[in-house]
Amino acid sequence: MSLFFSLLFIVATLVLVIGLARKIFQYARTPAPLKIPTMPAPINQAGVVMRLFREVVFFESLFKSTKWTWLFGWMFHLGLLLVLLRHLRYFMDPVWLPIQLIQPFGKYAGFAMVIGLAGLLVRRIFVDRVRYISSPSDYLWLVIxxxxxxxxxxxxxxxxxxxVMVKSFFVGLLGFDFGTLPLDLPLMVHLLLVALLMLLFPFSKLLHVPGLFFSPSRNQVDNPREKRHIAPWAKAMEDQQS
Amino acid sequence: MAKADFETPELHEYVDVPAVTEGTMAHLSPFVAKPDHNTDLNFPPQLVEDWHARALDKLDDLRSRYRGLQVYLDSCVKCGSCTDKCHYFLGTKDPKNMPVGRQDLLRKVYRRYFTFAGKYFPKLVGAEDLTRDTLDEWYSYYHQCSQCRRCSVFCPYGIDTAEISMAAREILDSIGYGQKYCNEIIAKLNKIGNNLGLPGPALQDTLEGLEEDVEDDTGVAVKYPLDQKGADILLVTPSADFFAEPHVDGLIGYGKVFHEAGVSWTLSSYASEAANFGMFIGSYENMRRVSLRIRKAALDLGVKRIVFGECGHAWRVAYSFLNTLAGPFDFLDPDYPVPQHILEFTWDQIQKGNLKFDKSANDDKVLTFHDSCNVARATRMGNKPGGQFEIPRNVIKAVCNNYVDMHHETIGERTFCCGGGGGLLTDDLMEIRVKGALPRMTALRNAMEEEGVTHMAAICAICKSQFTKVLPYYGMDMDQIVSVHQLVSDAIILTGQDDDEDGEESENEGEA
Structure with missing residues (x-):
C-alpha cells in the first residue's frame, strides 16, 4: 500500500509539473496581437504588477462584483494557502522558522477553507444562474x-x-526512498484525493491559476499610442502585403 | 421594417436580476450576409460543405494566434461573478445571454475537441459535439453581444466575452455564415470610403450646406473642408455625423472648435469613416484593411495630426489598435498623440483659454452623460487612467450650467452599453436592442425623476442612433439624446459672432 502511494505521488508530481509547464509554455508562446487591457488600466509595468497583486491577493474584481462569492472564495483560498504552507513541515527537517510560526494559524485555517468551500457549494446549488452554468465537474471539485x-x-x-511516520515517508520520498505510511482511513482518503487533484490540475479549470497571469485584459500596459505593439504573425502579414 | 413583435420591459426603480428563463431569445438571429458581401471580405460566399472541419481548424488557428482566447477558454471556474452583469441578460432573462453562458457555447466545443477531459469525459465537464444546431446557436447568441466588456471588469481573471464573441464571429465568417449588417457595411466602406456609402460629391454637398447653416446662424464663415491638402489636422469621424440627428450637430461643433482654435483641418472622402466594423467580426485582416485607409488619407493629404470624432468603438480601434494595425505614424507631428480624440482637442483648447462660451445657451437643459462602453472600458483620453470619464464631463461642465451623473453603478467603468453596439445596430435585431437598453433606460429615468435631468449626452454614433430609436419604446423622447459637441456648438461664442438673435446680448450692447 505504501509503495502504491509512493509511486502515485511520483506520477502525480510529474503530471502536475510537466502538465503545468506545458500549459504555461503554451500561454507564453501565444502572442496577444492587440492591446486589450480592461480600462482604466495602468500606464506602466509597475502599475500592472500592482494590478495583478491586488487581483491575486485580494480578488479585486470579484470583490467589485459579488460580496458573498468573494467572501467564500477568499476564505477558501486564503485558508488553503495557510494550510499548504503549514504542510511544508512534512517535507523538511529541520522546519524553517516561518513555517513553524505559521503552524497555529495553519491548523485552524483548515476550518476557514472548508467553510468557504461549503459556502461556494451552497451558492452553486441554490443560485439559479450559477446552477445553470455548473457541470458535474464543478460540483465534484468542491466535493473533492x-x-x-x-x-x-x-x-x-x-x-x-x-x-512523525507520515513525515518520514514524504521526506524519504523526496530522495526516492520508499518508506511506510500509517494505514489510517482519513489519511488514505486525504492522500488519494490530493494525488487526484494534482493529476487533474493541468487538465481542468484549476488552470485559472496560471491563466490569471497571462490574461491580456489584466496584464497589459495601457500605452498603445506611445509604443507600437505588434505580434510576429501580424508583422509577417504586414511584410507580405506591403 | 416590420414592427417587431415583443414587449418592451417595464421600468422599475431598480433592475432586478431576473430568474433564469431558458430560450427566451433563441428565436432571434440577424439576417445572413449575401454571397457578394462575404466574398468582398475574403470569406466563402455561403456555408461551406465541410463546415465542421473548417470551423474546428479555425478555432485551433485562432487559439494559437490570440493568447486571450486560449487563456479565456481554459480559465473560467464558473464562479458566477459575471452572470448578472450583462445588460442583455438583465433585459431578456435568457441564460445564454449571461456572459459565461455565452462563452460556454464556444467553450463546450473547445473542450470536446481540444482538451483531454472533454475528449474522454465530455458529460463530466460539459463538453459537446459541434453540430449544425451549434452553428445556429452561435449565430444567434454571438450576435446578441455588443462586445461592451462589462463582464470583463467583474471577472476575477478578466475573461472578456467580447474576445470570445469576436472569435466566434470570425469562425462563422470563415465557413460562410456571416452577418449581413456588418459584412455589407465593411464591403461598402471598402468600395466607397464610409459605412453609409456616401460618395465624395454627396459629402461635399453636405459640408457646404453646413457652412451655409452656420453662417446664417452666427454670421461667421466657419469652414468644413474636404480633401484639403496640406491641412494640419485630418478629422476622421463616423459617417453618421454627416447627416443623422443628433450626430450632425456634433460635427458642426467640431468645426466651430477648430475654427476658434485657429487650426487648419480637413475631412477625407477616401477615409470618411471612423468606425471599423472589422473589429465586430473579429477579423484582424479586415480591421487592418479598413485602418490602412486612414493611413493613406493622412499621407496623401500631408496632414500633421489625426483627430477622431465622437464614436465609441471607433475610438477603441483608433486609440488601442491604430498604431498596431496601420502604424508607425512617424510621419506625423510627434508633439501630439496619434490619434487624438476630439474631446482631448477641445478640452486642451478650453484649458488654454482659447474658447469662449455662453453657458446659459444650454440652460434649457439638465444634462447627464452616458459613458459609451468601448470608450470607458477599452480606451483612454488624456494622460491619466480614467481620463475617458473626466474629460467628457469636464467639457460638458465647461459649456453647461446644469449637469448631474446617473447612478454611480451605471457609469464610469461600470457603464451599461446602450444596447446597440458591436454590430447589433440593425432593425432585424430590434428586440435585443430594446431589451438590452433596459439598465440604461432605468438609470436615465431615475435621473429624470430624482434630479430633473432632461437630456443625455453621448460621444458615440451608435449610442446616439440607438437611443434615438429606443427612447420612445420606453416612453421617453428621441430628442433627449444629444452630442457632446452639440452642447459645445450651442454655447461657443465665435469671434466676430453676429449677436442679433440673442436678445440678452444685444440689449447689453445697446446699453453699452
Missing part, C-alpha cells in the same frame, strides 16, 4: 476539496495520525 479539508481536520483534531 471539502473531503480533503475535512479528512485533514479529522486527523488534526479527532483521530490523530502518526504524523
Amino acid at each position: 476539496l471539502i473531503v480533503i479539508g475535512f479528512s485533514g481536520l479529522m486527523m488534526s483534531f479527532v483521530v490523530h495520525t502518526d504524523v
Whole structure:
C-alpha cells in the first residue's frame, strides 16, 4: 500500500509539473496581437504588477462584483494557502522558522477553507444562474476539496495520525526512498484525493491559476499610442502585403 | 421594417436580476450576409460543405494566434461573478445571454475537441459535439453581444466575452455564415470610403450646406473642408455625423472648435469613416484593411495630426489598435498623440483659454452623460487612467450650467452599453436592442425623476442612433439624446459672432 502511494505521488508530481509547464509554455508562446487591457488600466509595468497583486491577493474584481462569492472564495483560498504552507513541515527537517510560526494559524485555517468551500457549494446549488452554468465537474471539485479539508481536520483534531511516520515517508520520498505510511482511513482518503487533484490540475479549470497571469485584459500596459505593439504573425502579414 | 413583435420591459426603480428563463431569445438571429458581401471580405460566399472541419481548424488557428482566447477558454471556474452583469441578460432573462453562458457555447466545443477531459469525459465537464444546431446557436447568441466588456471588469481573471464573441464571429465568417449588417457595411466602406456609402460629391454637398447653416446662424464663415491638402489636422469621424440627428450637430461643433482654435483641418472622402466594423467580426485582416485607409488619407493629404470624432468603438480601434494595425505614424507631428480624440482637442483648447462660451445657451437643459462602453472600458483620453470619464464631463461642465451623473453603478467603468453596439445596430435585431437598453433606460429615468435631468449626452454614433430609436419604446423622447459637441456648438461664442438673435446680448450692447 505504501509503495502504491509512493509511486502515485511520483506520477502525480510529474503530471502536475510537466502538465503545468506545458500549459504555461503554451500561454507564453501565444502572442496577444492587440492591446486589450480592461480600462482604466495602468500606464506602466509597475502599475500592472500592482494590478495583478491586488487581483491575486485580494480578488479585486470579484470583490467589485459579488460580496458573498468573494467572501467564500477568499476564505477558501486564503485558508488553503495557510494550510499548504503549514504542510511544508512534512517535507523538511529541520522546519524553517516561518513555517513553524505559521503552524497555529495553519491548523485552524483548515476550518476557514472548508467553510468557504461549503459556502461556494451552497451558492452553486441554490443560485439559479450559477446552477445553470455548473457541470458535474464543478460540483465534484468542491466535493473533492471539502473531503480533503475535512479528512485533514479529522486527523488534526479527532483521530490523530502518526504524523512523525507520515513525515518520514514524504521526506524519504523526496530522495526516492520508499518508506511506510500509517494505514489510517482519513489519511488514505486525504492522500488519494490530493494525488487526484494534482493529476487533474493541468487538465481542468484549476488552470485559472496560471491563466490569471497571462490574461491580456489584466496584464497589459495601457500605452498603445506611445509604443507600437505588434505580434510576429501580424508583422509577417504586414511584410507580405506591403 | 416590420414592427417587431415583443414587449418592451417595464421600468422599475431598480433592475432586478431576473430568474433564469431558458430560450427566451433563441428565436432571434440577424439576417445572413449575401454571397457578394462575404466574398468582398475574403470569406466563402455561403456555408461551406465541410463546415465542421473548417470551423474546428479555425478555432485551433485562432487559439494559437490570440493568447486571450486560449487563456479565456481554459480559465473560467464558473464562479458566477459575471452572470448578472450583462445588460442583455438583465433585459431578456435568457441564460445564454449571461456572459459565461455565452462563452460556454464556444467553450463546450473547445473542450470536446481540444482538451483531454472533454475528449474522454465530455458529460463530466460539459463538453459537446459541434453540430449544425451549434452553428445556429452561435449565430444567434454571438450576435446578441455588443462586445461592451462589462463582464470583463467583474471577472476575477478578466475573461472578456467580447474576445470570445469576436472569435466566434470570425469562425462563422470563415465557413460562410456571416452577418449581413456588418459584412455589407465593411464591403461598402471598402468600395466607397464610409459605412453609409456616401460618395465624395454627396459629402461635399453636405459640408457646404453646413457652412451655409452656420453662417446664417452666427454670421461667421466657419469652414468644413474636404480633401484639403496640406491641412494640419485630418478629422476622421463616423459617417453618421454627416447627416443623422443628433450626430450632425456634433460635427458642426467640431468645426466651430477648430475654427476658434485657429487650426487648419480637413475631412477625407477616401477615409470618411471612423468606425471599423472589422473589429465586430473579429477579423484582424479586415480591421487592418479598413485602418490602412486612414493611413493613406493622412499621407496623401500631408496632414500633421489625426483627430477622431465622437464614436465609441471607433475610438477603441483608433486609440488601442491604430498604431498596431496601420502604424508607425512617424510621419506625423510627434508633439501630439496619434490619434487624438476630439474631446482631448477641445478640452486642451478650453484649458488654454482659447474658447469662449455662453453657458446659459444650454440652460434649457439638465444634462447627464452616458459613458459609451468601448470608450470607458477599452480606451483612454488624456494622460491619466480614467481620463475617458473626466474629460467628457469636464467639457460638458465647461459649456453647461446644469449637469448631474446617473447612478454611480451605471457609469464610469461600470457603464451599461446602450444596447446597440458591436454590430447589433440593425432593425432585424430590434428586440435585443430594446431589451438590452433596459439598465440604461432605468438609470436615465431615475435621473429624470430624482434630479430633473432632461437630456443625455453621448460621444458615440451608435449610442446616439440607438437611443434615438429606443427612447420612445420606453416612453421617453428621441430628442433627449444629444452630442457632446452639440452642447459645445450651442454655447461657443465665435469671434466676430453676429449677436442679433440673442436678445440678452444685444440689449447689453445697446446699453453699452
